[in-house]
Amino acid sequence: MYRVGIDLGGTNIKVGIVDENQKIIAIASSPTMGKRSANEVIKDMANLVKSLIKKAEINSNDISGVGIGCPGTIDTINGIVLYSNNLNWEDVPLIDELHELLQYPIRVSNDANCAAIGEVKAGAAKDLKNIVMLTLGTGVGSGIILDGKIFEGGHPGGAELGHTILVKDGRECTCGRKGCLEAYASATALIQTTKEMVRKHKNSLILKFCKGDLEKIDGKMVFDAFEQEDEVAVKIIDDYISYLGEGIVDIINVFRPDRILLSGGICNQGKTLTNPLDAYVKKYCFAGEKAMIPNVTKASLLNNAGIIGAAALLEM
Amino acid sequence: MYRVGIDLGGTNIKVGIVDENQKIIAIASSPTMGKRSANEVIKDMANLVKSLIKKAEINSNDISGVGIGCPGTIDTINGIVLYSNNLNWEDVPLIDELHELLQYPIRVSNDANCAAIGEVKAGAAKDLKNIVMLTLGTGVGSGIILDGKIFEGGHPGGAELGHTILVKDGRECTCGRKGCLEAYASATALIQTTKEMVRKHKNSLILKFCKGDLEKIDGKMVFDAFEQEDEVAVKIIDDYISYLGEGIVDIINVFRPDRILLSGGICNQGKTLTNPLDAYVKKYCFAGEKAMIPNVTKASLLNNAGIIGAAALLEM
Incomplete structure (x- = not known):
């Protein structure tokens, strides 16, 4: 069949x-x-x-x-x-x-x-029973699997992890609130932060990569400049890791899944992204070593x- | 039996x-x-x-x-x-x-x-299948019931809603992170905020209620001053509602339960607490009127x- x-x-x-x-x-x-x-x-x-x-x-x-x-x-x-x-x-x-x-x-x-x-x-969570997957794109989508089944909340409109607060009264989010995870951890948010930073720091490599046109900035340019130890890019990526890391710690403190999966273009960075996230999560999860801390892994099936x-x- | x-x-x-x-x-x-x-x-x-x-x-x-x-x-x-x-x-x-x-x-x-x-x-959620209960005491405890069963996460150390971030890099929390819901919405946090505010605003009624001894401040004094429209108390309670309200909106965006229950001494304030929370939640939940928005209710069984x-x- x-x-x-x-x-x-x-x-x-x-x-x-x-x-x-x-x-x-x-x-x-x-x-x-x-x-x-x-x-x-x-x-x-x-x-x-x-x-x-x-x-x-x-x-x-x-x-x-x-x-x-x-x-x-x-x-x-x-x-x-x-x-x-x-x-x-x-x-x-x-x-x-x-x-x-x-x-x-x-x-x-x-x-x-x-x-x-x-x-x-x-894919990357084959045969696992409890996983949470974040899709880092225009927004931050979330898929939650509990005990092998999709978790959607008690009524429609649940499981929206991208729309939980990270910075009260922070950046405007598409949902009408301020400071959601989505407003800091989406690919769109990374690019927004980069534009803000490059405007202030004209010496960044990123400005060369985009040939002076801030509208052309994409996630890869930021990571490329990060690899070359461009100070501005290092600050942007470190901040991005800490925002996304906080969001993932929140998810673990609530769902304590077998694994956290990330998808979206940013994940092409592989371990450049997931290694510091793993370290962040190990440091801050509730109950520390007394409880299981899941790995952060890149999703494998792409589209x-x-x-x-x-x-x-x-x-x- | x-x-x-x-x-x-x-x-x-x-x-x-x-x-x-x-x-x-x-x-x-x-x-x-x-x-x-x-x-x-x-x-x-x-x-x-x-x-x-x-x-x-x-x-x-x-x-x-x-x-x-x-x-x-x-x-x-x-x-x-x-x-x-x-x-x-x-x-x-x-x-x-x-x-x-x-x-x-x-x-x-x-x-x-x-x-x-x-x-x-x-009690106050009799026969409901999906509820989230927050206990507002020394800390913020959480009990999550999904489809009639206790939800504890995939592994021990889940369901800790009090330890999700509301203010990145904010107040220190007992869990080692900064800015958790617990650090803003617990009874302890309300009293901490009150002390900070009363130190700055010596004209507050609260200072009279505690007879000048800040260590004697309790939650009831703040609400009593609020009832008498003491400006400082009004600011403290409005802020408290907005922190707790944000935390509850997060919970609804993820769990979308039939009802949100609150317990702990602060809940003796009844509708003074739950009415503004209901209004806050109705305003900010994801998908607005397209999705069911649960009421915020005081737990009824006490101890x-x-x-x-x-x-x-x-x-x-």
């Missing part, structure tokens, strides 16, 4: 057929064009699934169901996207509407949850985690 | 016999005298249980087991108190040692978890929650 996983993003709809060994055997994508109505996006999802099944020459009876990872606040029980900023959706009955076009069992969950489940099924995890929703 | 609940604190050992309707039918206590060895404390616990069963004229066959609520970091699976600051215990095999003296099934959990379970069984909850460990 096979399952279909859909990774629905603000930019692209990605669909994969996943076999029983968690391998993606066929994949397709099309642009989401999120400014269209939800109806049109859902029609595209259905067509993409149908054409991929046909192209892969799989009998539709061999498909056990369709799972969807979707950004935003989801009522997973009723299959309704309550609110998604990325898709510009409100109260969209995603499962019901897709079900009219695709007669398979359909499940939906938040995209960060799906990525976390993907890593548990086939495929979402598809594999969405497909796995059918077996949760 | 009856169960025995033990609320083991740094000051007193409290034991109760609880019936099937969650009523305490007999109660006894003795001082913990925590400076003694764990062995001696455990002997006292056993003797207290035995004598209470005898005094209540209950046949020992009618006792189905003994539950213990214990402060600190507990390995509940193996019944070991890994670390308890209040008791000055390290790696104490509590269940094994007590079992040598009391031949009943024995369970142990953190005291804040027991208080939360007590409120679910018989009995721990005994009732400890006894209920036998049925978890």
Whole structure:
């Protein structure tokens, strides 16, 4: 049997057929064009699934169901996207509407949850029961797996670790509060900090790397300057590690998982990022050596985690 | 059948016999005298249980087991108190040692978890499946009930909501970090803030209430001055509400429970405390009106929650 996983993003709809060994055997994508109505996006999802099944020459009876990872606040029980900023959706009955076009069992969950489940099924957290995964991108997404199951909170709108406070009355966050983890630990936040610092310290290598155009600064430039011991970059990265480190210590003090996974472009830095985070976490976790302290590890499935995890929703 | 609940604190050992309707039918206590060895404390616990069963004229066959609520970091699976600051215990095999003296099934959990379970069984969260309870005392303890079960994290040392950051690099916390919720929202923290403020603002009513002796300041004095619109007290309470409010919004963004319960002496203020907290939370929770926002409610069982909850460990 096979399952279909859909990774629905603000930019692209990605669909994969996943076999029983968690391998993606066929994949397709099309642009989401999120400014269209939800109806049109859902029609595209259905067509993409149908054409991929046909192209892969799989009998539709061999498909056990369709799972969807979707950004935003989801009522997973009723299959309704309550609110998604990325898709510009409100109260969209995603499962019901897709079900009219695709007669398979359909499940939906938040995209960060799906990525976390993907890593548990086939990635850097394979076979672990309790993990927390942070996605460091435009924002900070979080997927929490407890006792092998997705943890979404008692009601929709939980498991939003990116929207917990790190600096009361600090930087403005997209959620309306000030000082959330997201406002300090996302890739966007790293770049914001870098711009602020480079404006004040014109001697930084980073200013050379971006050829004087602050709008061109990306995370890699900061880490490249850090590798060359540029003082400004060292300060930026040290601060970034301490913000993200504090956020991870908070997560461990609450969830005490088997492992912490990080994903997003920043994680390409590998141990440059995870080694100092591990050291930070070992120093500050509650109860110190008396309690187990999980490692901080880079997620391994990259963009495929979402598809594999969405497909796995059918077996949760 | 009856169960025995033990609320083991740094000051007193409290034991109760609880019936099937969650009523305490007999109660006894003795001082913990925590400076003694764990062995001696455990002997006292056993003797207290035995004598209470005898005094209540209950046949020992009618006792189905003994539950213990214990402060600190507990390995509940193996019944070991890994670390308890209040008791000055390290790696104490509590269940094994007590079992040598009391031949009943024995369970142990953190005291804040027991208080939360007590409120679910018989108090302000009766029959709710998902609640988070904060105990605002010397520190900030937390009990988390998810889907009707105690949530302790994947490994011992989780569920410590008091030790998540609210103000990075802020006030020193007892856990070794700076700026934890506990350092701003505990009763101790409220009094610390009050002392700092009264030192600067000698015109405050609070200075009259404590007769000029800052060491005599308690939480009630601050709220009494607040009721009389003392400017300093109003500022202290407004700030306290905003710190505790931020902490509660964090909890809702992660756990999205049916209700938030508060306990501890400060909660005697009732709606003076919970009304502004409710308003704060409604304003700042993630996803706003699109997601369910739980009420903030005063716990109702006071000191009995721990005994009732400890006894209920036998049925978890």
